[in-house]
Amino acid sequence: NEEAAVPPEGVQDAVFFIFNNLSKINMSTKSEELRRAVPDEFMPWLGQYLVMKRVTTEPNFHQLFVDLMDALNVPRLREIVLQQTFRSIRALLQNMRPDLNDYNDRSLLKNIGHFLGLLTLAKNRPILFDDMDLKGLLLEAYCKGQVEMHYAVPFVARTLEACSLSPVFRPPSPWTMGIVRVLKELHMDKAVKNSLKFEVEILCKKLEINFDQLDPAYYLRDSDRIRQIEVENCL
Amino acid sequence: LMEELTLKGITQFYAYVQEKHKVHCLNTLFSKLQINQSIIFCNTAQRVELLAKKITELGYSCYYIHARMSQHFRNRVFHDFRQGHCRNLVCTDLFTRGIDIPSVNVVINFDFPKYAETYLHRIGRSGRYGHLGIAINLITYDDRFALKQIEQQLNTEIKAIPKLIDKRLYVSEYQQEGELDD
Numbered sequence: 001n002e003e004a005a006v007p008p009e010g011v012q013d014a015v016f017f018i019f020n021n022l023s024k025i026n027m028s029t030k031s032e033e034l035r036r037a038v039p040d041e042f043m044p045w046l047g048q049y050l051v052m053k054r055v056t057t058e059p060n061f062h063q064l065f066v067d068l069m070d071a072l073n074v075p076r077l078r079e080i081v082l083q084q085t086f087r088s089i090r091a092l093l094q095n096m097r098p099d100l101n102d103y104n105d106r107s108l109l110k111n112i113g114h115f116l117g118l119l120t121l122a123k124n125r126p127i128l129f130d131d132m133d134l135k136g137l138l139l140e141a142y143c144k145g146q147v148e149m150h151y152a153v154p155f156v157a158r159t160l161e162a163c164s165l166s167p168v169f170r171p172p173s174p175w176t177m178g179i180v181r182v183l184k185e186l187h188m189d190k191a192v193k194n195s196l197k198f199e200v201e202i203l204c205k206k207l208e209i210n211f212d213q214l215d216p217a218y219y220l221r222d223s224d225r226i227r228q229i230e231v232e233n234c235l
Numbered sequence: 236l237m238e239e240l241t242l243k244g245i246t247q248f249y250a251y252v253q254e255k256h257k258v259h260c261l262n263t264l265f266s267k268l269q270i271n272q273s274i275i276f277c278n279t280a281q282r283v284e285l286l287a288k289k290i291t292e293l294g295y296s297c298y299y300i301h302a303r304m305s306q307h308f309r310n311r312v313f314h315d316f317r318q319g320h321c322r323n324l325v326c327t328d329l330f331t332r333g334i335d336i337p338s339v340n341v342v343i344n345f346d347f348p349k350y351a352e353t354y355l356h357r358i359g360r361s362g363r364y365g366h367l368g369i370a371i372n373l374i375t376y377d378d379r380f381a382l383k384q385i386e387q388q389l390n391t392e393i394k395a396i397p398k399l400i401d402k403r404l405y406v407s408e409y410q411q412e413g414e415l416d417d
Contacts, residue, residue: 013266020270023296023321033294057406058271060319060338 004044031071047080055115056108062115098147113155117162124168142220153196157203181217240359246404248396249372271338275325278346287325296322340405342370347378351388369405
């Protein structure tokens with residue numbers, strides 16, 4: 001699954017053309033064209049292309065891509081795209097260089113987070129603990145340092161934005177609130193950079209949470225828990 | 236006004252084509268590049284309409300505007316384009332301030348302009364943080380002198396289009412990767 005078979009140039013050209021011209025209005029014709037252009041065996045390649053080339057750099061079309069998957073209605077592709085999304089996130093987190101504040105990677109990560117939210121939460125689908133532990137990621141970043149936080153916090157905030165679109169995950173959903181309270185706890189820490197605090201405040205605004213009345217978690221400060229962190233997590 | 240526009244951040248290419256092969260060339264570009272949104276310039280209102288019709292038939296997502304349309308209508312189309320309702324905009328020379336839509340990463344001169352000022356208005360950006368982008372000029376035999384002249388007057392370089400265009404030149408997220416490699 002790691003190395004998806006690359007289709008011949010003709011197929012690639014057709015796919016690039018379709019993605020360069022996809023819009024809300026022509027969604028049904030373009031999705032049919034795409035379905036016809038890509039033989040089944042190249043679905044993994046298509047999913048990889050969508051996530052790695054388009055999702056990462058075109059946040060303005062994320063909703064369009066989610067709609068495209070609905071229009072295509074190929075369950076296998078949806079699963080491939082979701083798994084590719086998690087894989088790209090893990091790759092970006094694992095390749096993080098603590099010595100280097102890489103604005104570029106951080107913006108890719110933020111974009112994928114935004115897409116992940118639309119793909120899952122906005123559609124009332126959970127982000128499973130086994131796929132990605134958002135709270136654990138925040139804890140790990142908090143313990144490790146500034147650079148890690150600049151990756152993890154905006155990423156988590158962007159992902160959770162989509163909760164506002166979901167009857168299931170909109171506050172007061174306990175899953176959502178659990179993470180938002182951890183973000184509030186993080187916000188209280190004087191050492192945390194202002195830009196990250198803004199991310200938290202913006203998220204709360206989007207989720208229509210009254211920030212002042214929000215109770216912080218006791219999660220990051222819980223020293224027992226910190227001892228239990230396994231290095232197996234992302235960063 | 237001209238001084239505020241800059242070509243910084245824009246990589247410019249030309250491709251020699253015959254008039255009758257321009258649409259084919261456009262097809263090739265749209266099958267090879269990664270385009271977020273694009274603007275395609277023609278020299279006359281009539282050619283704008285013709286081209287827009289032609290490429291819509293070919294499956295492009297496009298709107299068009301030109302000077303012969305009412306201002307109200309133009310504003311509406313431009314607004315919808317900015318919102319991303321369609322991907323490509325075919326137009327004449329309407330922009331006096333440079334394009335300030337960050338998602339437009341490809342500008343194509345389907346017809347090459349005669350004057351440097353027109354070229355700069357089409358391709359130039361007004362922001363200090365000029366977003367990355369590429370400009371592609373379709374050059375016919377008749378345009379060959381104008382190409383050299385404009386290049387000189389603007390003191391810029393318009394290169395022959397390579398087989399593969401580096402994404403770092405026009406997809407902003409790939410930019411810093413490039414700087415690290417150097």
